[in-house]
Amino acid sequence: MERRQFITLLTAAGTSAVAQRALGRTAGFSSEGTFPSVGGKTQANLELVRYPQKTDLILLADRPPQLETPLRYFQSDLTSNDAFFVRWHLSGIPTTVDSRTFRLEVSGHVNKSLSLSLHELKSRFKQVSLVALAQCAGNSRSLFEPRVPGGQWGNGAMGNARWTGVRLKDVLDEAEVKAGAVQVGLRGLDVPPTPTTPLFQKSLQIDHARDGEVMIAYEMNDAPLPMLNGFPLRLVVPGWFATYWVKSLSSITVLDQPPKTFWMDKAYRIADNPEGNEDPQHLAAATVPVSAMPIHSIFVRPEPGEQLRAGTSYTVQGVANDGGSGLRRVEVSTDGGQTWSDATLGTDMGNYSWRRWQLQRTPRAKGTFNLMVRATAGDGQTQRTSQWNRSGYQRDIIEHLVVVVA
Amino acid sequence: MRKANCICSAVMTGLVFCPSLVGQTQQSPKASPKKVGNDSVHTIVLPQYPPEIAAGPHVDTYRKDCLICHSARYVAMQPRFPQAVWEKEVKKMVDAYGATISDAEQKEIVEYLVAVRGASESK
Numbered sequence: 001m002e003r004r005q006f007i008t009l010l011t012a013a014g015t016s017a018v019a020q021r022a023l024g025r026t027a028g029f030s031s032e033g034t035f036p037s038v039g040g041k042t043q044a045n046l047e048l049v050r051y052p053q054k055t056d057l058i059l060l061a062d063r064p065p066q067l068e069t070p071l072r073y074f075q076s077d078l079t080s081n082d083a084f085f086v087r088w089h090l091s092g093i094p095t096t097v098d099s100r101t102f103r104l105e106v107s108g109h110v111n112k113s114l115s116l117s118l119h120e121l122k123s124r125f126k127q128v129s130l131v132a133l134a135q136c137a138g139n140s141r142s143l144f145e146p147r148v149p150g151g152q153w154g155n156g157a158m159g160n161a162r163w164t165g166v167r168l169k170d171v172l173d174e175a176e177v178k179a180g181a182v183q184v185g186l187r188g189l190d191v192p193p194t195p196t197t198p199l200f201q202k203s204l205q206i207d208h209a210r211d212g213e214v215m216i217a218y219e220m221n222d223a224p225l226p227m228l229n230g231f232p233l234r235l236v237v238p239g240w241f242a243t244y245w246v247k248s249l250s251s252i253t254v255l256d257q258p259p260k261t262f263w264m265d266k267a268y269r270i271a272d273n274p275e276g277n278e279d280p281q282h283l284a285a286a287t288v289p290v291s292a293m294p295i296h297s298i299f300v301r302p303e304p305g306e307q308l309r310a311g312t313s314y315t316v317q318g319v320a321n322d323g324g325s326g327l328r329r330v331e332v333s334t335d336g337g338q339t340w341s342d343a344t345l346g347t348d349m350g351n352y353s354w355r356r357w358q359l360q361r362t363p364r365a366k367g368t369f370n371l372m373v374r375a376t377a378g379d380g381q382t383q384r385t386s387q388w389n390r391s392g393y394q395r396d397i398i399e400h401l402v403v404v405v406a
Numbered sequence: 407m408r409k410a411n412c413i414c415s416a417v418m419t420g421l422v423f424c425p426s427l428v429g430q431t432q433q434s435p436k437a438s439p440k441k442v443g444n445d446s447v448h449t450i451v452l453p454q455y456p457p458e459i460a461a462g463p464h465v466d467t468y469r470k471d472c473l474i475c476h477s478a479r480y481v482a483m484q485p486r487f488p489q490a491v492w493e494k495e496v497k498k499m500v501d502a503y504g505a506t507i508s509d510a511e512q513k514e515i516v517e518y519l520v521a522v523r524g525a526s527e528s529k
Contacts, residue, residue: 049453049455051452052450059455062453062479063516064476095451095452098448099447099448147487151483193475194506197505198502209408355501
């Protein structure tokens with residue numbers, strides 16, 4: 001690998017501002033390389049909590065739970081189940097599931113309604129396995145400027161896992177979808193807190209549901225799903241944001257007309273233009289549901305506030321992904337974007353997985369450096385330099401990281 | 407760091423596997439929950455955390471109308487926003503999420519939110 005010293009570049013962000021911020025949180029860098037606060041708390045004061053079947057995660061909210069994965073867990077190809085982020089929409093989340101009596105119902109515009117036990121699902125359909133990144137559409141929301149309301153995630157609302165289950169297509173084929181079907185409605189065991197609150201329901205176009213890739217998973221990293229990640233079944237929609245990955249999936253309804261559901265019609269929508277961008281002063285009139293993940297890359301090491309030593313070799317690391325075309329290239333700049341070097345790509349686990357990358361460098365001079373990372377997808381898409389939308393979705397901007405070399 | 411309590415009731419003992427008890431001592435991905443007896447019933451007990459409720463005008467209305475559906479951390483984690491943003495958020499809770507809150511109480515809640523997480527309009 002080509003070696004080059006960091007070029008000193010003093011940035012607007014001072015050393016003290018960086019040093020005051022805390023270690024530990026999944027990299028939270030705005031486009032200016034600074035660290036957003038969460039609820040007025042500095043990154044250091046974010047609370048770590050331990051939920052059932054989980055290790056210490058960052059508590060954003062407790063009812064319903066929103067738990068963020070600390071950055072250090074992204075130093076491996078697969079994110080362990082106990083470190084995997086948690087996000088539910090409705091406070092009535094399932095806390096007890098009897099795997100003997102649980103049934104997955106398949107109904108609607110089909111010839112043959114099904115009510116499948118877990119045993120039937122596992123024994124009657126072919127088992128498939130796939131590594132795929134689950135990423136919340138609101139991942140990195142706290143980094144948008146101007147700030148937007150919603151779960152104030154850093155970069156830790158995602159995780160990469162090996163999913164094992166059966167093809168949704170095979171289950172739909174067993175139910176014999178009737179001609180004229182247009183969409184498939186999906187619902188889990190979670191229930192709304194009041195009778196007037198809409199159920200959490202998502203839907204996919206029928207062709208997407210039958211593409212042979214969308215999966216009903218019963219294992220995550222070769223173990224049953226943790227309750228908080230959707231035991232006993234979770235829909236896996238490779239390449240698409242995790243809002244479609246319905247947890248504790250219990251009901252599949254084939255529809256002959258598009259459904260009217262809050263979670264498709266009102267929530268998880270983005271400006272209807274190729275980049276999903278809008279101006280805070282002039283919000284887009286037309287919106288569409290979020291869908292596939294755009295090309296995206298983040299730093300994993302160094303972590304916020306970590307100091308590098310002049311003259312000591314350091315391996316900058318991160319992860320990158322897109323929505324399924326694969327990863328062509330990751331480039332890193334240590335001089336605020338003046339020059340770029342190719343990072344070494346890690347294990348290729350398939351186009352729906354993230355891919356780790358690294359770049360070894362020895363910073364020669366002391367000072368403050370502005371690191372940047374940009375990825376190029378298999379389909380040629382690259383990352384952009386500015387982005388904003390009212391809901392803080394699908395953040396995919398070129399990330400800046402201010403690093404102090406002492 | 408706080409830990410979740412996993413309380414297996416007497417009725418469930420022996421039937422339930424109790425993940426968090428195991429999870430507290432093992433953190434590796436291999437720390438799959440120990441299965442005790444018949445493992446068909448999977449149960450977790452969600453931890454309870456003291457609510458973070460900032461003092462402010464109409465805090466009782468906020469408690470009564472908002473915290474039915476979500477904990478106070480949903481507000482506590484937000485950045486400071488101008489009143490117009492908070493008005494939109496409260497309206498969203500009513501129109502989109504089906505919260506039943508009178509117009510008068512919506513105004514009180516906005517006042518509370520602006521007091522605890524407000525910002526000037528120029529931001």
